Amino acid sequence: MTAVRTTYREALRDALRAALREDERVFLMGEDVGRYGGCYAVSLGLLEEFGPERIRDTPLSESAFVGAGIGAAIAGMRPIVEIMTVNFSLLALDQILNNAATLLHMSGGQVAVPLVIRMTTGAGRQLAAQHSHSLEGWYAHIPGLRVVSPATVADARGMLAAALADPDPVIMFEHNSLYAMDGELDGDGPVDIDTAAVRRPGSDVTVIGYGGTVGKALDAAAELAEAGVSAEVIDLRTLRPLDERTIIDSVTRTHRAVIVDEGWRSGGLSAEVSARISEQALYQLDAPVARVCAVEAPVPYAAHLEQAALPQVADIVAAVRALEGLT
Missing domain, CATH: 3.40.50.920 (Rossmann fold)
Structure with a gap:
């Protein structure tokens, strides 16, 4: 692949598009991910390309749609759940902690939850206290989860594929200050999420x-x-x-x-x-x-x-x- 210059936001969108094209089990769900194109425009245009079965706008209930994602993952799908910002994930913490992170262990290895949850994190955009949390450390505390945080355009493009290939639930934190950042992208394959x-x-x-x-x-x-x-x-x-x-x-x-x-x-x-x-x-x-x-x-x-x-x-x-x- 010839190196191209793109933004963090566009790299994430390309990663979503590639995942949807390559595996019919993959779908995206969350608040405003469809017609609105995502709170930070990451999923802009994907509804028109893949339709409402693959790009699903959900009600304003994080516990409900994260729970639906967990159920879909257990049933063999590969859901990508988008939560607008990390503070809203607290409304789904019971689902993430008590279900997604623990079911494989509690079922003796019989029930895997290959779920990817994407969410925006961080401060710096004058969104006040309730929308400026950095709670990555909370989620990194939970056994049963993998927690990743892409800091570059290349990782924004490649981490999603690696996360979808992981049999465990993966939380992907995207810092809100990075969406407009541009950089060189010289590959489109999965990146190594085991190594710093x-x-x-x-x-x-x-x-x-x-x-x-x-x-x-x-x-x-x-x-x-x-x-x-x-x-x-x-x-x-x-x-x-x-x-x-x-x-x-x-x-x-x-x-x-x-x-x-x-x-x-x-x-x-x-x-x-x-x-x-x-x-x-x-x-x-x-x-x-x-x-x-x-x-x-x-x-x-x-x-x-x-x-x-x-x-x-x-x-x-x-x-x-x-x-x-x-x-």
Whole structure:
């Protein structure tokens, strides 16, 4: 495939189109995914191409249509359920936690739930507290789920196919700031969702992010490079199960780590990654693990307060500089 320039949104739409064409068991369901084209226009045009049997607009009841997706998956279909934003997924948490994540275990391996749930996550667009959550760490806490978070155009295009091939339920988090991002796409096959990606090699410090924080980490690394600090940037890609090997190998080489997480600091994903580094590479560290997280408060509506509440490039640079030997 010749490399093309496209957007994150268009890459997701291409992934949906390819999945629908390649497997008649695949269908998309959710609020406004059909005639409206999706809350973020990801499914725009798919209703006209595939019809209402394959692109299903649902009532405003997350518990009902996630439950319907679970039932369809058990019956042999390959449903893709879209939830508008992560906060709405809380209305379906019983279905996700008590049914999708547990049925394979509770049935002794007899009832698999090959379901993909896509949802928008993150803040930064002045959608106020109820629509600006980053709850990936909550879902990464649940056994029985695979949790992925595409941060690049290529991963937006390739993760869906890999998720549909997984026999377990997969939660796919799409950060709302990424939909308009453009980038090079030089392939259309599934990507490796078992392995974290080194997005920029470095030797002085490992900066770890995922989803919407990866771009900020890369911008911070570029700024640090001008000051002579070589930062390696790791994109976790899959939040459950974590690729510990890539993380530990990097920290073993750089001897310092900064974790960037738009979620809250207390009990969050950054805490888990930090704990695993401490458990497996403590004596390789030349400084304590640092974390750059969101302020532990409801996300403000006002633009300047919202930006102040979220991890920014300057915060990442400051965290790296504060590490012993890099000031």
